[in-house]
Structures are given as C-alpha cells and as structure tokens.
Amino acid sequence: MATIAADERSPGAVGPGPDGPRTGRNRAGRKLKLRNTLIGWSFILPNFIGFAVLTLIPVFALFYVSFTNWNVFGAAQWTGLDNYTRLFGDASFQKALFNTFYYSVFHIPLTLAASLGLALLLNRKLRGVAFFRTVAFFPYITSVVAIAVVWNMLFSPEFGPINQFLRAIGIDNPPGWTTSATWAMPAVILVSVWREMGYYMLLLLAGLQTVPAQLYEAARMDGANAWQRFWNVTLPGLRPTMFFVTVMLTIQSFKIFDLILVMTNGGPGQSTLVLSQYIYQKGFVENQFGYASAVSVALFAICLVVTIIQFIANKRRES
Amino acid sequence: MKRKTPVLIGMTAALALTLTACSGDDGGSDTPPAAEGPVTLTLAGWSLSSTPEFQTLADAFNEENPDVTVEVQEYAAGDDYDTQMTADLAAGTAPDVYVLKNLKNFFTYQSGGQLLDVSEVTGALDPSTGGLDAYEADGASYAVPYRQDSWVLYYNQDMFDEAGVDQPDGSWTWDDYEQAANDLTDGLEGDARGTYQHSWQSTVQGFALAQSGGALDTADYGYLEPFYDRVLDLQDSGAQVDFGTITTNSLTYQAEFGTQKAAMLPMGSWYVATLIAQQASGEADEFAWGLAPIPQVDSSTTGTDATPVTFGDPTGLGINAGIDEEKIQAAQDFLAFAAGEGGANALAEIGITPALLGDDVVDTYFGLEGMPTDDLTRFAFSTHETLPENPVGASTAIVQNILGDLHSAVMSESTSVADAISEAEARAANEAGIS
DSSP, X not given: OHHHHHHHHSTTOSSSOTTHXXXXXXXXXXHHHHHHHHHHHHHHHHHHHHHIIIIIHHHHHHHHHTTBOOOSSSOOOXXXXXXXXXXXXXXXXXXXXXXXXXXXXHHHHHHHHHHHHHHHHTSSOOTTHHHHHHHHHHHHHSOHHHHHHHHHHHHOTTTOHHHHHHHHTTOSSOOOGGGSTTTHHHHHHHHHHHHHHHHHHHHHHHHHTTSOHHHHHHHHHTTOOHHHHIIXXXXXXXXXXXXXHHHHHHHHHHTOOHHHHHHTTTOSTTTTXXXXXXXXXXXXXXXXXXXXXXXXXXXXXXXXXXXXXXXXXXXXXXX | OTTHHXXXXXXXXXXXXXXXXXXXXXXXXXXXXXXXXXXEEEEEEESTTTOTHHHHHHHHHHHHOTTEEEEEXXXXXXXXXXXXXXXXXXXXXXXXXXXXXXXXTHHHHHHXXXXXXXXXXXXXXXXXXXXXXXXXXXXXXXXXXXXXXOEEEEEEHHHHHHHTOOOOOSOOBHHHHHHHHHHHHHHSSTTOEEEOOOSSTHHHHHHHHHHTTOOSTTSOXXXXXXXXXXXXXXXXXXXXXXXXXXXXXXXXXHHHHHTTSEEEEEEETTHHHHHHHHHHXXXXXXXXXXXXXXXXXXXXXXXXXXXOEEEOOEEEEEEBTXXXXXXXXXXXXXXXXXXXXXXXXXXXXXXXXXXXXXXXXXXHHHTSTTOOOOHXXXXXXXXXXXXXXXXXXXXXHHHHHHXXXXXXXXXXXXXXXXXXXXXXXXXXXXXSOOO
C-alpha cells in the first residue's frame, strides 16, 4: 500500500493530482459537514425565525426608537439623547424606578424563602405529597385576572375577610391594603409571593433531588444535626439551582406588570406604579413610543447589570 | 432535502406576509372616481354581540344604498380598541371607516395623518348635530359624530317616595343633590344609599371641567377642589359607597342602581338602553325611574327654561386615509347617512343617543318600551349643552393619565385634595410640557 501511495504521489502520475485521495475524502467530509450543518440549521430555523422576527429585530428597533420621538404614525425624528436626559428630570419615572426596587427587594427574598421552605417540606415521603405539590403549584397556573379580583375582595378594607380577621384578633385599625397608598405595595408583594412560590418550589424540588443521599448519610455519621446538614449539605448542593432561581426571580421582579395592572393599576395615586407599567402608559396610552423605548432601555440596563453582578458573585462562590 | 421544505414554505409565507403588510397605499389628491357596481366598505366596531349599533347602521345604510355593503369588523372593547386600531392603522390593515370612540385619541389619529378630510360631509350636515365642531383641526373637519352621549342624573322614583324626599324638578344645584343624597340615605331602610358615583375619574372631573370653565392644558386644576370636597363628604357621610369598596369589590353601576342599592346615579345616556333591557330580562329590579338634568354649580343654568351644562364625548366616524380611491365616495355617503336623519332614527330605535336630536328622533327614542315618558325625562334627554370630556389637544391623553392618578389618590383618601392638585400641576408641567 505504501508503495502504491508513494507511486501515486509521485509527480506526473496519472490520476488524481497531489493529495488526490485526501481531497476526495475531504470533499466527502465537507459535503457531510455541510449537510449536517444544514440539517442542524433547519432544525433551529423555525424557532430562530420566530425569535428573530418577534424578539431580536424588535429589540434592535427598540434601541433605535429610543433615540427618536416616534409616535406610531409617520416617520421617527432623530432626537439624540433627548429621551435619556428627560429621564433624569422625570419624577414619575423616578417614582416608578423606586417602586420597582421596593417591590423587588421584598419580593425576591420572600419568594425565595417561601419556595425553599415549601420545597424542603414537600421533598420527603409524605402521605399525599403529590396532592400538596399540586396545591402549591396551583396559584401559578391560575389566571392572573382571577387572582387579582379575588385577592382584591379579600383585601377589601370594610368587608374583606382579611380585615375582619384582623379586627377579630384585636387590631382596631387594620390597613386599607389596595385602597391605601401605604399598604398597596405590601398587598401586591404578598399576592405575588403567593402566586409565584409554587413555580420556584418546583425548580428547587428538582434541585433537591440531585443532592446525593450519601452526603447526608456521611454528615449524619459525623454527628451533624438537621440545621448543620441543611447549611452544609443541602444549600451547597442546591447552589446551581439557587443561582438559576435567583436570576429568574430577579428579572421577573424587575419586569412585574400584569398583576399590578389588574390589581391596583398603579394606584392609589402612583403608589404602585412600576417601570413596565410606566412604559405601557407612555407608549400605548400616550403614544410616546420614543420615550417609552428609552424607559425600556433603562429597564433592560438595570436587569443586565444586576444579572452580571449575580453571575460574578456566583463565579466567585464557585471557586 | 425533504426537511427543508417546511422551512421554505415558512420563509415564503413570512416574506409574503411582510410584503402584503407594507402595501398600504396613500390616498391620492385627485377627485376620486366613484366605483362602478357594488362596493364593499369595511367598518370597525367592538363587542358586536352586545353592541348592535354598528350592524344597525350598516343594515340601514345598505337598505337605502343596495349597491354598497358595509361589513363590520370586530375590534377589542374598552381601552384596547384604540391600541388595536393604532396598530392596524400603522400596519395599513385598518378598515375603510373606523369609529373614534372618544376624543382622547382623535388628536393622535388626525395629527398622524390617519384621517381623510371630510369637510364636505360635515358641511352638509344639520348644524345642530351635537359634537360637530369637535373634529375640526387646521380649518378642516376629519370625522362626523353619529352618537352623542351626555351625562344625566338617573333617579329611582320609588325610592324617593319611600324615603319621603322630593323628586328632582330640574332646578338642582350640586348642593341640592348632596342634601337629597343625605336625606335619602337617612330615610331609606336597610343599607340602601342616596347616590352612587362610579370609580371613574369622569364622574367627578367631567362635571368640574364642563361646569367651571376649567381646562386641561393649563396646568391649573384648582377648579377640581369643590367637586372633590363634595364627593368626599358624601363618602364620609355614607350617602355614597366609598371608593375602596367599589374598586376592591368590582362593583358595577348597573347592579348598584338596577338592584336599588342607590337611589340616584349620575351616568351617561348610554345606560338608558341597558337599564330598559335589564329591567325586561329581570337582571334589574322593576321600579319607576326617570332622568333629571345633571345638577349645576349655581342656579344660572338650572330650571327647565335654561340649558343645563353637562359633558360627554361624541362618538365619531372617520375615513381611513389609506382607503382605496374608488371607495371614498361610498364611504362619504355612509358618513353622511350615519350622522344624518337616517342613521339617527335607526340608532334611536335601539336606544342609542344619536348626535342629531330632532323631534322625530326624540319621538322614536321615547317610543321605546320601558322608557319613562315624563316631561322632565324628555327635557333632560334632549336639552343640554354638552362639553367634551377630552377637549382635543396634544396634551389631553397625558393630562388625563395624570388626573387619573389624582383621582385614585384623592378618592382613596391617601392624599389631600390640595396636595394632589399641586402634584398633578407639577406633573403636567413636567410630563406634558405645560407651563
């Protein structure tokens, strides 16, 4: 074989030129590679087209629109940084920004604690565990409008069951909940924690099942009590899931919209106005799409920065 | 290769969609050649199953003009109507003729070049048509009003008698109204109250704007104060259910007045048809009711020999600027019909308040079964100066949002009236650029 190969490679030989056989193999390989690539692309293309048309291109358009004064009809006029400088003097934007942080600062840890508690509770052999898991997940799949209507009734200051209960246990001046500028935000936070804890519980449950049982056994052998086992085995084992949950939860909190829109519509006054709702108002109600886009870019930047910080923190903890 | 076929189909479809969506042509300036033969116009409407006015107009027009068929296209109800219409207009897929639900968004459509100049149609209409001049801009007219609701006072005659309170006689100021509301609450048994003002900002601000000569685009909203003081008093005395209960329990004005939980209800004239229908179906109780002119600020506009001032936006029809040229004539004919005598009669027959209130039309309206026939009701329905709730202007939508926040802050008693007003004024200056 070697001789033949050498012969074939010798100059002037009839047949395929130098590197003949390898080229043949390469051509076939390249063809296969191209074929595989095309097949690969054709698998993701339907999804990618949808993503590009409905998400990617609009996002790029958003950045462009945020530098214009576009009002839906007609051409957009380039206004440079006007929209962004306007943000700094806009008290309503600042109010919405503050309220968004107010909501997130309470909503994230409370949901995390509630869903982790539920997950730990329902991660054991318990009679009817599937039933309880379903119950905990139920709020998440219930229509947000129905949730808002029912909770609003529960929160009703005069006749709502919550305040009737509070009065019964001796609180004479129960809060006005969604009808009071002070209590509307706590009420919304409460409902959203209740609504979302089931979903994050599910993610954490999945995470809990990946923590190896041997570790618990070893910890027990070493005489670790329940608290120590939780702190030194469960939590470190859950770290990847926790990271995912925290990132998702943070982004979800920053862009909270539907629940607030139907529960309080930002009120009373501007007490529960959040950024997404402000974007909706400026854009779809007042037709100031340029300015609304600038607010969206601000929201995007906030989400991005917070997520980057979380990534860095996670990396650091990992090493 | 087979695997790529669906992708190709998908891409072709996407391309085709994109191309057709962009093919909206702009209306030419030449005199439109009228189409030969049958024409089909499209008309926007909402909640078609419960809002028969669009189909009624379409059918009535088709009867007179067999060559023109009007097809009604369903759009979202409520505030979403304008959102959806805006999107369709921008995409060039909106119907030939569309409804201007209120005046708030007229400015956006008109300044955005989405409405055809219909001055010719407007010029030929009866000048007494309500809301005719609301659609003027730059010396031209861009829509015609076919419907003009205005706010009146509904009252339950049985409950007035039961409480021993004198029924309204057309001479009421807001002080008389407040007094009556308190007297009714005291005189009525059970938890029935004197009056019900719904949670909308217009139930306070609409009257304040129309009756005290205020304006939205001045950043001076002090005129709201006496109106809010009165409503808060009513709320505190229990003559009116409080704002928090309305919003948290999703109370409806139809149920509050229809099931006799309140003896009075300031509301738009659109509720007449609903009330009649609900009394017939049993959804509302059987009781004698009537309409009275809305209470006035002072006695200069009260009494049946004066013209009471109230508010209400006309509902208009405009022609999409992107309409096919050969359809323009038919669309203009439709507008003239809808805003004229023919449309007005057809609407009055189904209990809708037309913009043109001739004697014939009022007779048709009062011929409805279940309609009260006393003189005061007739007076309240047909005589009033109706000022717009949303005077047309660039800042109207923004200011109404700001005043909406003021409304919920004041009504929930989270903020004092004076503080809320100065906050709204500051915001109007900042967000709408009004100084």
